[in-house]
Amino acid sequence: MINTLYLPELREMLAAEDGAGLREFCIALHAGRTAEFMEGLVPLEAWAVLLAADSATRVAIFGFLDEEIQVGILESANPTELAPLIADMPPDDRVDLLHHTDPIVVETVLSLIPTEERRDILRLRAYPEGTAGAVMTTEVAKLPETLTVRAALEEIGRQAQDLETIYYIYIVDDDNHLRGLVSTRQLVTQLGKPETLLAELMKRDLVTVSATDDQEAVAEKVADFDFLAIPVVDAERHLVGIITYDDVIDVLQEEATEDAYLAGAVVPLEESYLATGLLRLTRLRAGWLLVLFGAALLTALLLKSYHEALQNVAWLVWFVPLVISSGGNTGSQSATLIIRALTIKEIMPSDWVEVVWRELWIGALLGAFLASIGYLAACFLAPTPSDALVIPITLMLVVVCGTMLGALLPLLFQRMGLDPALMSTPFVAGIIDIVGIVLYMNVAIWLLE
């Protein structure tokens, strides 16, 4: 979504080198809105606008730009001017950005920023994408438990500008072991007793995660508990970082996108739809299409193999699409329900007996429903009502197979430690195409011969 409202004015100011006007534009609105108005600029124009702003505003607006523009700026602007921006960015955001930038550019920029920041970047970059370590920030409000409420508020006020959140304050000992948590809410509530020690206020039973935990599991935990942030600790319970609610929202959206793609047999894209090249997008789609096409080729071979036996009952083939789509659709429904329930932890793989039992019943009910309509239709097209019985019997069997397959495959995948969404609806439909034809032909042979 590109907002072009201010583009002409911005370009005019850039041409006129109107630093004061550009500075005014940068600070007039919330940084997120300012970024929206800049989306239509090319990276070097956007960078020229940002250079007019003070460094804090520059970092804030830059953080809200689309990743494509951010990468564009990094790969085209002067590294010496870029270095302070990178040094000031939130650690988690910059690591994510550098992951997507030309490594040669990254090397150059890294060589220009202060040692401490560089070490932090290198440490965070070591965590693979998709782990808690890759989304955490290292800028954490940490205090010793011996401080008073008054001293804590003053200290946090001093540190605030370097911290991602000041609302959760982690209590650590001299060796950086996590001891507890005090919220700014608690501090403010205790203002009447400013000499209270943090040790008296802090919660000691904390939910923590490890840097190597899967980001999705971490995000679900934060979402379940309504936390503002969750601490990341290592095996010795050293506090290595925190993951804040805004990163959790990003992770949840990313995972929802990924699951939607899997349900549509598309390999998750790394960039936005419009930013992904045509050939690349075609390649990402071709792989799974090929697998599904292979399954569909089997249906052609199957139909050919039954050809001799069924030469004189031509009407049977008219119902082939109906039979396989009925199985596919009920299977898709089951897979969708079970995958989603597993994803949001409504059911666990250990619930499989209950799930299978329910889907068996639902399959039987839906099968009976579709079979009765199918029988009416078949009576019109088949030579006799007794021949037409092939259709309802097949539908009943195919629909039950569909619900069973749709329920069991995601459970099996979860059990094997894989993403349950992986064996998604198109695959259930692809398998049901084959199973459906085998069932259909055998019911026909058994009933008609």
Next chain:
Amino acid sequence: MINTLYLPELREMLAAEDGAGLREFCIALHAGRTAEFMEGLVPLEAWAVLLAADSATRVAIFGFLDEEIQVGILESANPTELAPLIADMPPDDRVDLLHHTDPIVVETVLSLIPTEERRDILRLRAYPEGTAGAVMTTEVAKLPETLTVRAALEEIGRQAQDLETIYYIYIVDDDNHLRGLVSTRQLVTQLGKPETLLAELMKRDLVTVSATDDQEAVAEKVADFDFLAIPVVDAERHLVGIITYDDVIDVLQEEATEDAYLAGAVVPLEESYLATGLLRLTRLRAGWLLVLFGAALLTALLLKSYHEALQNVAWLVWFVPLVISSGGNTGSQSATLIIRALTIKEIMPSDWVEVVWRELWIGALLGAFLASIGYLAACFLAPTPSDALVIPITLMLVVVCGTMLGALLPLLFQRMGLDPALMSTPFVAGIIDIVGIVLYMNVAIWLLE
């Protein structure tokens, strides 16, 4: 997911009426964890445990229980004991809960709680589910702009226990018109200058929403700007409530679930999968299955209508499932990509020319790819290589139709103000089944006669 670790101890303490032990259990852990350990109890047992806790802890733990247990407690516990709990719950959560509770029980409980709280409940209940009004809370930190930093912190400290968040403080005039926003972070940073007026600190350019806005659009806005909360105002800019990040996370998860269901042709469930009755679940699935079944019946009629013309080319029907599934799968992919891109605002309906152009190219490339494999297979099964040409030509056409339909339907739906996910992948596949057979038969008649 039910954690049974403490269930025996809890039941023992309940039987022994061990109030002290139960109280200890309630306060020992984070309320969210305590709630997890209570999931295995029946509602009246859970309520008996909660009655042992102080009222603040009771509200906190109750808020983390599954909605089914919450409703169970409301519908079975003593209304006089329940009333204080309802009065103390966060306004947005209790309205949501009362929406799902037996109206007779709601009437009884409402009559027992203080007038002011009751009015608040009735006002929030008036907003339809799915709107910003229905998820907002009315417990907002509000201050006049004439306060100093010191006075503001003290006042917020006093109010804290009634507020959902104290980290965003909204500045209002005497008539409750929204004037600005000061964060607790700003206050803490200004502790060195405690006499600064809020008027000097407050941000005036605020992103606001209206109570009748769609909850999904509001959630996207909060997620985009990384806000902790967003203010809800009426037409005269009176501050009527706020929506906090935790509600935004819930809304985003709810919408992701809904989209996943739509993509699987399932009417979104109101309760969890396991809590939805078998017959109800069957009914929710039967509606769309019937629509898809109707489309599939058309394929049977179509195949019958082409029967005379194609009596002597039996091999053609072997490829029917292959042809229609190829179109269905590419169509599903396109629909998935476009729906998701629309949902996360990567593309707008006004981008339709570019989207159609891209999908046309991708369809042509994928069609050519599948057509070449299909031609090889057809050469084995068709009598002559020139007859076999029917298959690649049809595949090319069907695949392009699939990508076009998969791209255009979501765009059309968005344009009409409907949810783009509504015309979802199974429907694209259902339509492609019919289109595919018509194309296939006509290509065959044209080429073979």
